[in-house]
Amino acid sequence: xxxxxxxxxxxxxxxxxxxxxxxxxxxxxxxxxxxxxxxxxxxxxxxxxxxxxxxxxxxxxxxxxxxxxxxxxx
Numbered sequence: 248x249x250x251x252x253x254x255x256x257x258x259x260x261x262x263x264x265x266x267x268x269x270x271x272x273x274x275x276x277x278x279x280x281x282x283x284x285x286x287x288x289x290x291x292x293x294x295x296x297x298x299x300x301x302x303x304x305x306x307x308x309x310x311x312x313x314x315x316x317x318x319x320x321x
Contacts, residue, residue, distance in 0.1 A: 252291050252293070256291040257291070259289060259290050259291045260289070260290050260291070261290065261291050261292075261293055262281070262286070262290050262291070262292045262293070263293050263295070264277060264292070264293070264294050264295070264296075265295045265296060266295075266296050267296050267297070268294075268296045268297045268302075268305070268306040268309045268310075269305060269309075270305060270308075270309070274294055274296075274309055274313065275309060275312040275313055275316065277292070277294075278292065278294075278313050278316050278317070279316055282316060282317075282320065287320065294313075
């Protein structure tokens with residue numbers, strides 16, 4: 248699910264997570280922690296991973312969890 252950072256977010260330090268989107272890797276927990284600590288105000292979090300082409304059901308579930316976490320934030 249490609250998303251591009253807003254122009255102002257490109258100026259911030261980047262936190263990078265590269266790896267397969269899988270439940271045991273807990274990318275949703277990473278996003279939750281990034282938001283809870285307020286790091287989203289001072290850094291840009293970039294998640295890279297997933298299956299080439301169409302995502303798997305597990306990846307779709309992880310993206311759904313992340314979308315729910317991000318929903319209250321612009």
